[in-house]
Amino acid sequence: MPLTFADPGTPAIPLHVVAEDGLEAWLAAQPEATASWLRATGFTAALGQAAPVPDGAGGVGLAVAGYGTGASRARGRFHLAGAAATLPEGTYRIEGLPPEAAEVEALGWLLSHYAFDRYRAQNAAKARLAAPAGVEAARLEVIAAGEALTRDLVNTPAADLGPDALETACTDLAARFGARAEVIRGGDLIARNLPMIHAVGRAAAQAPRLIDMAWGDAGPALTLVGKGVCFDTGGLNLKPGSSMGLMKKDMGGAATVLGLAHMIMALGLPLRLRVLIPVVENAVSATAFRPGDILTARNGLTVEVNNTDAEGRLVLADALALAAEGTPDLIISMATLTGAARVAVGPDLAPYYTDDSHLATALDAAAARVADPVWRMPFHAPYEAMIEPGIADLDNAPSGGMAGSITAALFLRRFAGGLPYTHFDIYAWQPKPASARPKGGVGMGARALLEALPEVLGL
Known part of the structure; x- marks a missing residue:
């Protein structure tokens, strides 16, 4: 089912949102019949509860969704998504929801219809x-589509999303929005002075590459x-099997960036995006690179490789150095970079690093508004040594x-050319089902x- 709202004018069943x-x-x-039915079925308005109420013809006359208590809502997000997953098929119209919660709950409803069904049919929500x-319906549909892409x-x-396929995903996205896309591949990485990307990827069957996409011709950069x-064995510092099982997600930073790029381009934000x-x-x-090797990055800094499993910062370093040469107004990197970040904040928070207090203030406020939690971490200069x-x-x-997460962020900052820079050390994985x-x-x-972004870049 598409992650879209029902067509305007579609007859809709009232869905009453009721707190405990x-x-x-x-x-x-x-009406007495409605109250008696809900009491008989044990409806308590607990968070996540949903109950259809029959009409006189045997259909659904209305439905009720529990909105719990303030304390229970504080322990999660997208509270009405559970109703979308349990209510009978049909189109519903929310009533009684606090206006300030409408956008987040509507987006959560859309996202509840996501199912990864490439290899097996999945039962997505039908409500x-x-x-x-x-609510800006078109905007929320764009955001849901970007999230689904990620x-x-x-x-x-x-096996199905190696470097070749990830390149195709990037170039397809660029073509969809009329963006320019250049791919620097294999030995050309050396010729174009992107040596650490080449070093990390040269042992694989599919060639390493850098994808450079640009969109927009006016506004801040x-x-x-x-x-x-695309997959991280750890290289010659081979990961144990228990640590390798989720390494298909080690391109989660690229996937998240592409989802965000989709949102920016589809919404037509007035900026120059790269x-x-x-x-x-x-x-x-x-041909794998080795522990003890010393690599020279694009910006001339030399890097001793003390663990080939810390490869993400190496490929990002060359890309960040290239980004800095374009002197954008803001550089943002996103990466599934360190286990240390997961130990620090767990899987649900997106830790980020920035020296820009204005950006941090705007980002923290924005994260609270849209239920996308983030947590600021320090570029702690004494750890540079x-x-x-x-x-x-x-x-x-x-x-x-x-x-470990702080030192990785400090490492990356060395390649941002002193420009405004923010780094996200994300997990990109939901370990247990949630709303x-x-x-x-x-x-x-x-x-x-x-x-x-509108506040940070003055759009």
Whole structure:
């Protein structure tokens, strides 16, 4: 089912949203048959509950969705998505929802219809929604489509989404919106001075590459950089099997950037967008890069490779150096970069790094409005020494394991040319099913960024 609202004018079943503390008053105002039915079926207005009420002809006359309590709502998001998943097929019209919650709940309803069915038929929700009054329906449909793109890319295994297929996804997106797309591939990476992307990806069957997409010819310049490691074995520092099982999602940064780019272009934001995605598979063969190797990045900095499993920052470094040469107004990188970030904030928060307090304030407020939680982390300058090994300018994997996400972010900042720079260290995966988020790939931070960009860039 498409992630869209029902066509305007479609007859809709009233869906009353009722909080626990308002249930008795609401029931008292209903016909006796409705109140008796709901009491008999055990409806308590708990969060996630939904109950259809029959009409006299055996159909659904109305439905009720529980909205819980303030405390229960604070422990989650997209509260009405559960109703979408359990109500009978039909089109519903929400009534009684606080206006400030309408946009988030409507988006959650759309996202509840997402199902990754490439390999097996899935049972998606069948309850459609009429767009609530005051909600920008077309905008929410664009956002849902961008999120679905991200999820589809992350969910697809590397056998079907290697570097070739990820390149196709990028060029297809560019063609759809009339963007320019250039691909620098294989040995041309050396000729074009992108040596670390080449070093990381040269051992794989499919050639490493950099995808450079540009859209828009007026307004402030925004460059998005996404980590596109289609599969990460760890290289010669081979991951154990238990750590390799989810590595199809190591291109989650690229997938999230592409979902955000879709939103920006489809909504026609008045800016100049550039998307840079280094695409590799970190594989093992005779040509694999080695622990102890010293690589020279695009900007001339030398990097000692102390762990080939810290490859994401290497490919991002070349892409960031290229981004900086274009002197955009803002560079944002997104990557499934460190396990340390997951230890710090878990799978539900998108930690980000920035030196720009104005951006952080705008982003935090935007994240709260659109239910896309983020958490600011520090570019802690005293830790710079931890990424300086002595034999080279930088160390890609400082020993000791302390502050792993921070040191990775500091490493990346060395390549941003002193320009305004924000880095997201995301997980891109929903480990357990939740409202509007089935287990699997998920976007993190993109909707918050989309909401914040007008204020951050002065659009």
